[in-house]
Structure formats: C-alpha cells, structure tokens
Amino acid sequence: MSVRLATVWLDGCSGCHMSLLDTDERLIELAEHIEVVWGPYVDAKEFPPDVDVTLVEGAISFPAQWDPKLGIHVT
Numbered sequence: 001m002s003v004r005l006a007t008v009w010l011d012g013c014s015g016c017h018m019s020l021l022d023t024d025e026r027l028i029e030l031a032e033h034i035e036v037v038w039g040p041y042v043d044a045k046e047f048p049p050d051v052d053v054t055l056v057e058g059a060i061s062f063p064a065q066w067d068p069k070l071g072i073h074v075t
Contacts, residue, residue, distance in 0.1 A: 006038035006051045012058025017041070020055075 009017060017040060021027070037048045 002033060002035040004037050004048070004050060004052045005034045006047065006054040007036070007040070008038070008054055008056045009040045010056065010058030011061040014040070014057070016055070016057035 007017060007020070021041075023030075036042055037051060038044050038054075
C-alpha cells in the first residue's frame, strides 16, 4: 500500500520542492512507495482527503494565506 503524500508550498522560495526534485534516481525508488496527491506539481483543485504525510515548506506571512477549514495555506 502506498503512502499518500501532499506537499504544501507556503510563503517561501520553492527551494525545498526543488531540492526534493533534485534527488534524481532516488525519486524512482520512492515512487514505488508513495502516491503524490497534492502539491505545486500536481493538477489537483482541492486538498484531498486521507493524506498520510504532508511536507510543509515556507511560512505564513499574512492572515489571508491561512485557510482555516484545512489548517493550511493553499495556492
């Protein structure tokens, strides 16, 4: 069974997401164990249910970035 992974990009420089992509060959091994269900590189319109792990990059800079029903910022 795959781990459902989401990545959330808050106010930041996208460096963490780029570092994740820079893991090259290790991503292939990782892909056998995870399903990426949300993030800036996934074409999803709403944060999906039943996410197992969420990687959060950046910080909240102003109140309008906070989505209280999800507890996260979604762009």
